[in-house]
Amino acid sequence: MMKILLLTLLLASTHAQEVDNEFVDFSKIKNVLKQDGLDEVAKKKTLDEKKKKEREVSKMQKKYDMPRIEDFWGFMSEYWLVKNAPILKWDFKKADYGVDEYFGAFLEKFGFRGVKYRILYLDAPVITHMALPANEKELIFLISVPFIRTLDLSKIEISLLMFEDYIRSEYGYFKANVQDADLISSFGTNFYGKKFDEKLLQKVLKNYDNMVWNKGFTINEQHNVTKKVVSHLVSDLKIWGLYRELLVKIDRLVKTNIIYKNYPATYPSPELQIKWITEPKEIL
């Protein structure tokens, strides 16, 4: 009986302690926590975790960035070159024409400094010569080796064609012809939570195709380019003379060789260019 009584008392006292603990008034120790700085530590910890989470979300969202304009053109031109590799036939063993160094000196001579370029020789006549946009102050020049051989072009003549392409790119005609409002507004945006607009990419590729294979440059664009080229070359009459002779050669070629009959459709036209550059009042 005594034992039962003792056990009951023991149980009752334990229960009383538990009940006391349940009613601990934490507000009483708030000030103590504040004084210890534990409250601040807890706040900082929550804030840090929030910031960490925000950083992670931002990092994840950033993965969906659309290219910025300065990164786009180099990528797009190369993507087009890769897609068209079988037609353009740029993967072939070729001789070193030494134009890469020569053209640098040519640009410097006419005051164009700090221009980076890549020359891609094509083993096909489908494009005779053209400059594709790359990154800022950089260009990709396409040059057809069959075209060079047919006309037996020298380094300076190839450089003159590249210079014409360079001036054309300075005017921004190629970019202007292949870009549209949708593309411009996409630069530097983000497609997180949206479906990737594949059509936009395909449209730009099509615009490249259209520009290179069909549309070419307008007479007005070609007139501006030719006049600008001449305005630079006129400081060296020997080179100006070579440019004129080169245009005569090309004019003769496009009128007699069926392979190059579409040349005037892309660059209208050698005949007109000769006329434009020989207008005396314009070159003086």
Place this chain on the structure above:
Amino acid sequence: MKGIILSLLLTLSLEGMAQSKVTTKVAKLGYVSSMFAQLYSGPNRDMEIYTTVECGHPVKILSRSDGKTEEMIFGRGWYLIKAAGHEGFVQARFVSESKVTDCFNQQYPKYYDALNLTISEMYYWGRLKNVYNYGESKAVGDNL
């Protein structure tokens, strides 16, 4: 007499072998800095292609020694590297000695993924980088 001659010949040939033994070692670490880069069997873009590696890929730049001289640049600006399980030559212009932060595939990973490049397209892209002839006009002040 015969024995002496034979042992002399053997010693000479062993010495010759020791002298011409070419060794390679890791000189430094690097990263592919071009959209794609290709490993070639020799320091020339017309050699056999072993593999294509993506921008940002870590590589080991090797130096080669014949016991007398040690070289790290081969031909006209090529490195001998180890990457993706291959040892081959890559144009030095496509390798950076510091970590690359402006790779297109790393800057725009989801856009890049959406392109769904095929193996053949990756090969051609790597090849394209190698078949270009690179040039530039000097910047203002370069020749002052």
